Amino acid sequence: DAKTTQPPSMDCAEGRAANLPCNHSTISGNEYVYWYRQIHSQGPQYIIHGLKNNETNEMASLIITEDRKSSTLILPHATLRDTAVYYCIVRVGQGAQKLVFGQGTRLTINP
Amino acid sequence: NAGVTQTPKFRILKIGQSMTLQCTQDMNHNYMYWYRQDPGMGLKLIYYSVGAGITDKGEVPNGYNVSRSTTEDFPLRLELAAPSQTSVYFCASSLTGFGAFFGQGTRLTVV
Numbered sequence: 756d757a758k759t760t761q762p763p764s765m766d767c768a769e770g771r772a773a774n775l776p777c778n779h780s781t782i783s784g785n786e787y788v789y790w791y792r793q794i795h796s797q798g799p800q801y802i803i804h805g806l807k808n809n810e811t812n813e814m815a816s817l818i819i820t821e822d823r824k825s826s827t828l829i830l831p832h833a834t835l836r837d838t839a840v841y842y843c844i845v846r847v848g849q850g851a852q853k854l855v856f857g858q859g860t861r862l863t864i865n866p
Numbered sequence: 867n868a869g870v871t872q873t874p875k876f877r878i879l880k881i882g883q884s885m886t887l888q889c890t891q892d893m894n895h896n897y898m899y900w901y902r903q904d905p906g907m908g909l910k911l912i913y914y915s916v917g918a919g920i921t922d923k924g925e926v927p928n929g930y931n932v933s934r935s936t937t938e939d940f941p942l943r944l945e946l947a948a949p950s951q952t953s954v955y956f957c958a959s960s961l962t963g964f965g966a967f968f969g970q971g972t973r974l975t976v977v
Contacts, residue, residue: 789965798870798956799909801965852916853924854899854958854966856909 759843764861773830775860777843780824786846788819790828791856792839799842799856802828833864868892872957872969879947879976887942887972889957895967897960898940900924900932902953903971909956915940947976 760778767773779788789804803810803817805826810817816829830837842859873888891898896917901909901924911924915934929951931943940959944951952975960966 787963791965793909796954796971798958798968798970799966801967804965852897852922853911853914854897854960855911855925856901858908 759845759857761841761843761857761860763858764863766863766865767830767833769835769864769866770832773833773837773862773864775828775830775841775843775862776825777828778825779843779845782823782845788817788823788826789844789846790815790817791842791844792837793842793859794836794839802841835864835866838862838864870957870959870967870969872955872972874972875970876973877975879944879974881947881949881976883947884943884945885947885974887944887955887957887974889940889942889969890938891940891957891959891967892938893959893961893967894937895959895961896937897962897966898934899958899960899966900930900940900942901956901958902926902951903956904953912942912955944974949976952976 787804787806790802791799793799805817819826840859840861842856870891899914900912903909910926913932915921918937921932955972958966958968
């Protein structure tokens, strides 16, 4: 699976959009981009994933660049409850095996 | 629908004791995973399974054993507990190509 690079920490004001970047310059054509988050000491939570088209669900939007070398997770109206560590993971969609987490981005939402 | 259930939630072990951390899922997921998370650190993959009867090592398998006799259950065995195994353990499951669901964790202290 391709490696990802994320900033170690970010801050965002409550009510504003939080944009979390992820670089995956060695991504292969059959690899998907997945996002998870971990709030304090809870189990990680799946957010969204995509291959090459932008994706949106009730939690967030995922924007993948045309060359697929980077992506951005967007939380449109961040709340204090969105304070968490966010992980960007790249893995093959079919036949994927290991699910390995990197260091992620610690997002702090400020009132 | 219970999702991923881990038992126990908390446990204190003495050095050299053995125990089994239980994990069960009711979503008919083929993939299951075990992670450990030390205080202030990221998740490390211990073992994973792609289906009943099939298991493989992750990043930090030493000191642990697993089995997967059914689709639903994926127990993690600690044979000779050591203080270095003090950690929070998370179990997760997923279907091929989809996001993983995590349990709420087992907090283990070895004294």
